[in-house]
Amino acid sequence: MKLRLCHLYPELLNLYGDRGNVLILRRRAEWRGIAVEVTRLSLGDKLDPGVYDLYFLGGGPDQEQGVASSDLFQKGPWLKEAVEGGAALLAICGGYQLLGEYYRASNGETLPGVGLWAAYTEAGIKRLKGNIAIQVEELGLERPVIGFENHGGRTFLQGARPLGQVIYGDGNNGTDGTEGARYKSAIGTYLHGPLLSKNPHLADYLLELALRRRYGEVELAPLDDSLEIAVNEGVFRRFLPTKGKW
């Protein structure tokens, strides 16, 4: 079995340890005997929608994100075609915003997005920042997905399915309790940085989505995740508010 992973704009969209996710996906596949080929595509590179099983897109500082966004807008139709064809995708923070319908800056200027999911983002004043935990239905109810968020934009879903419901933290906009967006096998989220490091269940779910395109339903062999699970549980409990929403 072989997984073809496409890392988009690795040199531009690389804030907060995002690249760790690519390493984690690669290792978790290789430990199960699945070969992994990582292709890095950036400005001006052609994207062949039929080739890759899994796309990864991180977040970046304003200027880098601006440079990437105009190029991503060009690649947008190919990326949509890939997802329609069953490819999986993980987009974090800035990457998540760029794949929405548009971004409205604080001066009212509107920048068009790729439109992969029905959602838009508005600039906010205060950054939404801190530890976050969400419940992702597809991953069962016993283990949350945990991470750290740090974003100025507020994303509002316009019919897109959220990735999950906020247990604590802010999520898409700090008001409606949703976090992230889904479209087919594509996932967007504000849980930034090495999100998959503390969420091996989410990493494996993404691998299964990615392999499905070429190999149908695949059951991944179990791995020793005792370290990851201990950290997931420890961090989840440590930041769980003693009062409030649960």
Add this chain to the structure above:
Amino acid sequence: MLRSFCALIVGRLVGLVARWLGRGATSLPGYVALKIDPLLMGHLAAGYEKIILVTGTNGKTTTTNLLASILRAAGIRVVHNSEGANMPAGVATALLGQQGEVAVLEVDEGTLGLVTSQVPAGTVIVTNLLRDQLDRYHELEQLAAAINRALAALPAATLILNADDSLVTSLGQGREGVRYFGLARTPWSQATTSEVLEGHICPRCHRPLQFNFYHYSHLGDYFCPRCAYQRPRPDYEVVDVELNTGGARFNVLYPGGQVAFKTPMPGIYNVYNILAAASAALDLKVNPATIAGVVAAFLPGQGRAETFRLQDKQVTLMLVKNPTGLSVALQTLVAGREQASYLLAINDLAADGRDVSWLWDADLSPLLQAPYQRIICAGLRAGDMAICLKYQGVRMAALEVIPGQEESLDSLLTAPGDDCLILCTYTNLALYRRLLKERGATSEVTPLPSLS
């Protein structure tokens, strides 16, 4: 004037009381005095012949302390904020000393504008703009823009800028009186970098920069293929660097000559700190031999890299606060080392930075390729560190996760071999030092003499 006179008297009184209480005058006198007179810094600054500001994300404290020592050795009376108290209250506290001809002031890069709006500095040194505490300054370009606005208040000041940092050189655009310092290619310079980069966008046309080589992080020899923006030719340039575990040797080329340096401080980042201080001193026409003499004897203050002896063990304690710091610390400490055991203590309290995602941006390869006996992960985020090592291929049998600081240190001290290294984030540092002292460790680094 009466207001600032009151502020001055009260500030000095608080300083006396604080010293009398044995706490050292850090920022309290300035804090109190600024409450009485918010414009006090400007009034105090008028009493100095020259004011030099040192800012940037990394290396400010070492650069400031070293430059102050060099100027003192040149016979100049110098006031400086030696404790790294670099917020406005700390700057005001240093100026309250009022016993010098020259003030060398370390200024926090985020609050530079508050200082430059009042203090008519003649020279500003910018060390670098590396990724640091993104919780606080979430983007470096915004930080560079803020520094640029702060510098606009000082149109006649001489800027001494790091040529190897494109974000720093962007501050020199359109200004007169800019001097650059930089490092020529070294044997460790690399064609590519395994670290995550920032500051690799052309400051003029905003397209990605290309690099002939990298020193570390985004420092190196860059150029823009589109608009020809490029690393300026350094006025002060380090050549022929030799690094070893006991420090470094190198030459500095300056307009009209060259001077050889030898330092007991390890690591390429200290070469930058020395170069920044030496460039400012050379620009002020200090005798090169005087500068080299101070550098040869200068040791870092507590907490940067401290060595302890505990029975038959040598324990090195080092602060790491961001991915570049961790990458460089590993590169420096691990190079040439035989069997050793390591303790990585990571906390996520406010002073450490709440977000530990940065661990994944560090280059851990020097450690993973070294002959390590044991790697212990400790602190509130011990598990995050351990997962990061796991996916980067650590030998799992050598990995231990012991969150408790005390327990982790005991485990480190029972590891085989006599060479132990502790790398820790800010809030772990004083704790491990205390635990070591409690177990009878003696510090082998002479702390800096008090310079106040």
